[in-house]
Amino acid sequence: MERDLIAKIGDLVGSAAKDPSVLLGIGDDCAVMASTPGRHLVVTTDTLVEAVHFDLNYFDPWHLGRKTAAVNLSDVGAMGGRPRWALLNLAVRPGLADGFWKDFSMGLMSRLSQYGVGLVGGDTVSTPDRLSVSLTLIGEVEPGKWLGRSRAEPGDLIYCSGNLGEAAAGLKWLKDCKGKRRRFKGRRMPGIRRRVSMVALRRLVARHLDPEPRMALGQALAADGSVRSAIDLSDGVATDLAHICNMSGTGAEVWAHEIPISRALKAISRILGISPLSLALTGGEDFELLWTVSEKNEAGVQRIAAKVLGYRPFRIGKMVVGDRVLLKTRRGTEDITYQGYEHRT
Amino acid sequence: MERDLIAKIGDLVGSAAKDPSVLLGIGDDCAVMASTPGRHLVVTTDTLVEAVHFDLNYFDPWHLGRKTAAVNLSDVGAMGGRPRWALLNLAVRPGLADGFWKDFSMGLMSRLSQYGVGLVGGDTVSTPDRLSVSLTLIGEVEPGKWLGRSRAEPGDLIYCSGNLGEAAAGLKWLKDCKGKRRRFKGRRMPGIRRRVSMVALRRLVARHLDPEPRMALGQALAADGSVRSAIDLSDGVATDLAHICNMSGTGAEVWAHEIPISRALKAISRILGISPLSLALTGGEDFELLWTVSEKNEAGVQRIAAKVLGYRPFRIGKMVVGDRVLLKTRRGTEDITYQGYEHRT
Numbered sequence: 284m285e286r287d288l289i290a291k292i293g294d295l296v297g298s299a300a301k302d303p304s305v306l307l308g309i310g311d312d313c314a315v316m317a318s319t320p321g322r323h324l325v326v327t328t329d330t331l332v333e334a335v336h337f338d339l340n341y342f343d344p345w346h347l348g349r350k351t352a353a354v355n356l357s358d359v360g361a362m363g364g365r366p367r368w369a370l371l372n373l374a375v376r377p378g379l380a381d382g383f384w385k386d387f388s389m390g391l392m393s394r395l396s397q398y399g400v401g402l403v404g405g406d407t408v409s410t411p412d413r414l415s416v417s418l419t420l421i422g423e424v425e426p427g428k429w430l431g432r433s434r435a436e437p438g439d440l441i442y443c444s445g446n447l448g449e450a451a452a453g454l455k456w457l458k459d460c461k462g463k464r465r466r467f468k469g470r471r472m473p474g475i476r477r478r479v480s481m482v483a484l485r486r487l488v489a490r491h492l493d494p495e496p497r498m499a500l501g502q503a504l505a506a507d508g509s510v511r512s513a514i515d516l517s518d519g520v521a522t523d524l525a526h527i528c529n530m531s532g533t534g535a536e537v538w539a540h541e542i543p544i545s546r547a548l549k550a551i552s553r554i555l556g557i558s559p560l561s562l563a564l565t566g567g568e569d570f571e572l573l574w575t576v577s578e579k580n581e582a583g584v585q586r587i588a589a590k591v592l593g594y595r596p597f598r599i600g601k602m603v604v605g606d607r608v609l610l611k612t613r614r615g616t617e618d619i620t621y622q623g624y625e626h627r628t
Numbered sequence: 629m630e631r632d633l634i635a636k637i638g639d640l641v642g643s644a645a646k647d648p649s650v651l652l653g654i655g656d657d658c659a660v661m662a663s664t665p666g667r668h669l670v671v672t673t674d675t676l677v678e679a680v681h682f683d684l685n686y687f688d689p690w691h692l693g694r695k696t697a698a699v700n701l702s703d704v705g706a707m708g709g710r711p712r713w714a715l716l717n718l719a720v721r722p723g724l725a726d727g728f729w730k731d732f733s734m735g736l737m738s739r740l741s742q743y744g745v746g747l748v749g750g751d752t753v754s755t756p757d758r759l760s761v762s763l764t765l766i767g768e769v770e771p772g773k774w775l776g777r778s779r780a781e782p783g784d785l786i787y788c789s790g791n792l793g794e795a796a797a798g799l800k801w802l803k804d805c806k807g808k809r810r811r812f813k814g815r816r817m818p819g820i821r822r823r824v825s826m827v828a829l830r831r832l833v834a835r836h837l838d839p840e841p842r843m844a845l846g847q848a849l850a851a852d853g854s855v856r857s858a859i860d861l862s863d864g865v866a867t868d869l870a871h872i873c874n875m876s877g878t879g880a881e882v883w884a885h886e887i888p889i890s891r892a893l894k895a896i897s898r899i900l901g902i903s904p905l906s907l908a909l910t911g912g913e914d915f916e917l918l919w920t921v922s923e924k925n926e927a928g929v930q931r932i933a934a935k936v937l938g939y940r941p942f943r944i945g946k947m948v949v950g951d952r953v954l955l956k957t958r959r960g961t962e963d964i965t966y967q968g969y970e971h972r973t
Contacts, residue, residue: 306668310875311777312703312860313670315769318663323651325658328715328764330753358657370673372717372762408675412757417717419673419764424660432656515657530655 289371289405292388302401304367314403316368322423325364329354333376333414341457344383346492347416348390354517355420356398356496357570361515363430363505364422366398366498371405374415391418398498428505430513430574435531439511439575439602442584444497444592446545447520448559451566453487455555479554483547490569497572500591504572507587509580514573519565520599522623523573525608534605537564537619539612543597564610565622575602634716634750637733647746649712659748661713667768672703678721678759686802689728691837692761693735699862700765701743701841702915706860708775708850709767711743711843716750719760736763743843773850775858775919780876784856784920784947787929789842789937791890792865793904796911798832800900824899828892835914842917845936849917852932854925859918864910865944867968868918870953879950882909882964884957888942909955910967920947 293309307315318324331337331351342350352369359366371391395402400420497515504510512531514523520542524535544559552559576584588596603609608620638654652660663669676682676696687695697714704711716736740747745765842860849855857876859868865887869880889904897904921929933941948954955962 307774307776312706312858313672313709313767313774315707315774316669316671317771318669320665324661324663324669324766326661326713326715326749326766327658328717328749328751330717330719330751330762332719332753332755335753335755361657362660364658368671370671370764372673372675372764374675374677374719374760404671404673406673406675406762408677408680408760410677410680410758410760413755415719415753415755415760417675417751417762419715419717421669421671421766422658426662429652429658429660431652513657 288373288375288384288407292371292384292391293402295385295388295392305401305403308403309405314368316403319423321426323426325359325362325422325424325429326420327355327358328417328419329358330415330417342492344386345390348387348392349394349493351416351418352391352394353494353496353570355418356394356498357494357515357517359420359422360496360498360501361430361513361572362424363428363501364424365502366400366420366422368403368421369395369400370419371402372417373405373407374410374413375407376410376412376414379414424505428508430501430505430510432512432514432527433530435512435527435533435575435602436577437533437602437604439577440581440598441524441535441537441573441575441600441602442588442596443516443520443543443599444500444572444588444596445569446543446548447516447569447571448544448548448563448566449487450490450494450568450570451562452548452551452555453489453491454568455557456484456551457488457491459555479547479550483550487547487551494568494570496570500572500588503587503591504574504584507584509584510574510576512575516569516571516573518567518623520573521564521608521619522621525621527575528606528608532606534603534607534609535600536603536609536611537600539610541597541599564619567623633718633720633729633752637716637729637736638747640730640733640737650746650748653748654750659713661748664768666771668771670704670707670709670767670769670774671765672700673762673764674699674703675760675762687837689731690735693732693737694739694838696761696763697736697739698839698841698915700763701739701843702839702860702862704765704767705841705843705846706775706858706917707769708773708846709769710847711745711765711767713748713766714740714745715764716747717762718750718752719755719758720752721755721757721759724759769850773853775846775850775855777857777859777872778875780857780872780878780920780947781922782878782947782949784922785926785943786869786880786882786918786920786945786947787933787941787943788861788865788888789845789917789933789941790914791888791893792861792914792916793893793908793911794832794890795835795839795913795915796907797893797896797900798834798836799913800902801829801896802833802836804900824892824895828895832892832896839913839915841915845917845933848932848936849919849929852929854929855919855921857920861914861916861918863912863968865918866909866953866964867966870966872920873951873953877951879948879952879954880945881948881954881956882945884955886942886944909964912968
């Protein structure tokens with residue numbers, strides 16, 4: 284079974300994009316690829332475990348495939364890299380529906396082929412209890428042009444690429460309501476229709492099920508070269524900004540009133556009884572890009588980001604001397620360092 | 629915990645070999661590496677799952693780390709590649725002994741640094757039930773010089789690099805005896821001492837716990853360029869040779885009386901009540917190299933292999949027209965296609 288499942292998925296995924304860089308694909312001891320002369324390699328990997336990172340009560344296999352790709356693509360995007368090749372490790376449990384892996388593959392393929400990524404290998408093992416999916420992405424980046432976490436400086440302005448907290452709200456909604464439905468199909472959402480629109484609810488749920496990696500934005504910022512540091516918001520601003528502080532030897536202050544919170548998030552937060560600001564700062568998996576830029580280069584970077592995004596990015600704070608992430612509200616200052624999202628469905 | 633464990637392992641593993649090719653290591657969204665100009669990339673990945681591929685009753689964490697590295701290194705060796713960088717995905721369960729990950733890391737490091745491989749990234753997730761370890765290796769190979777599975781031709785002689793069946797015998801012994809001891813430490817081996825020497829028994833067990841990847845041999849054969857196809861024997865000759873037949877569109881015949889079976893394997897087979905030939909052909913995880921070579925180039929390749937191995941490699945059969953793997957014995961011919969080892973502890 285081992286090689287068969289990866290090979291089958293490879294057939295599905297590979298057929299979409301015949302990639303001349305793949306000299307030897309799935310089915311040998313190793314895959315062989317021709318990399319682009321003059322480029323550096325970037326590489327990342329992420330594992331999703333059933334009942335820890337996803338729940339099959341509301342994750343259909345197609346969305347699981349898409350998300351598996353997206354969380355890794357987001358890391359490559361946050362470096363400003365170009366993703367090229369993927370490896371897939373599956374731990375398969377019994378009891379999955381017929382067609383599960385076909386649907387998963389189609390979802391995975393839909394995201395990978397969107398960015399020209401070919402599946403070149405992997406491994407499948409059987410496990411009695413719990414489905415687990417790891418994807419490893421190899422990409423390329425121009426020497427000296429990647430967006431790291433370690434070069435932020437006090438005085439840098441902090442920007443993010445979109446609304447925060449929506450994925451966490453979507454997840455909370457799915458968890459609270461999953462008893463009522465067998466599986467999320469984007470059709471029925473019972474209960475709380477009156478106070479939040481169907482369109483808004485669907486968007487929040489999609490932020491959890493089908494996050495959009497900020498690939499084009501990361502690549503544009505890397506090409507420009509004036510962004511000092513960047514990270515994708517997988518664990519929430521409070522934690523991810525703390526990573527930048529930690530790696531750069533700086534502190535940061537975040538301005539509560541500048542955090543982009545959508546009307547939909549406000550509406551659903553009232554229903555769920557949670558603070559939208561707390562979701563926005565400590566909720567994970569928004570996969571928006573956060574970056575820091577000097578005052579001097581601020582306007583230029585803002586223009587580049589606005590061109591890619593179609594709207595102006597959000598300035599949410601400033602790097603400062605220190606080692607903490609501080610939240611500034613009208614009532615005062617609060618330490619939110621590493622108060623991020625722990626991956627638990 | 630996520631980044632901490634991989635970072636800690638990275639500190640341990642990385643400190644052994646400061647690798648100038650790693651421009652950005654563990655701790656960012658991606659690692660960044662400078663590959664060697666003019667080389668192609670090779671990549672492979674393998675997952676080991678507790679109670680499927682290993683049993684902590686006889687696998688101490690140090691050996692588990694070494695084996696995790698070795699099974700992947702063996703794939704790179706079988707391509708004739710040079711391994712460079714590794715990523716590690718861990719699914720960690722509760723209840724592991726203090727120091728488990730330190731010992732694991734030291735074992736992993738001992739194998740990776742032997743071949744100049746640096747750990748550049750990974751991901752750790754928590755799982756309630758079952759430890760699982762995936763390693764992904766990225767390496768390099770000279771263009772046109774890799775050893776694939778698809779170019780064997782009828783008339784090629786089939787060679788292997790060492791004794792077969794020993795890892796499977798070692799595993800069987802561990803399974804049969806594991807109730808008697810808490811953990812294998814290479815010290816006490818009760819029970820069957822009288823009929824097989826302690827030294828021999830220890831070697832068989834080491835073949836399962838601590839396989840030796842045939843890196844130097846694979847690289848030497850790839851550099852020579854006259855080997856037609858190669859594979860590492862992870863699933864046994866019957867299955868791995870069937871892979872070559874399948875990919876090359878040929879058949880193969882294996883000569884029972886030429887299969888290298890050690891005196892130790894014969895002795896323990898009598899005790900275990902199994903045919904040594906069956907262990908040698910369908911037992912897995914010997915991680916010896918199998919290759920095919922034309923009659924014309926046979927002598928030259930034999931010399932190269934003998935120089936690396938310190939003994940002459942074993943000619944065990946011949947590629948033939950057809951699509952089956954046939955075993956030739958004194959009593960006749962038997963079809964052993966894909967009768968390989970299924971990974972089960």
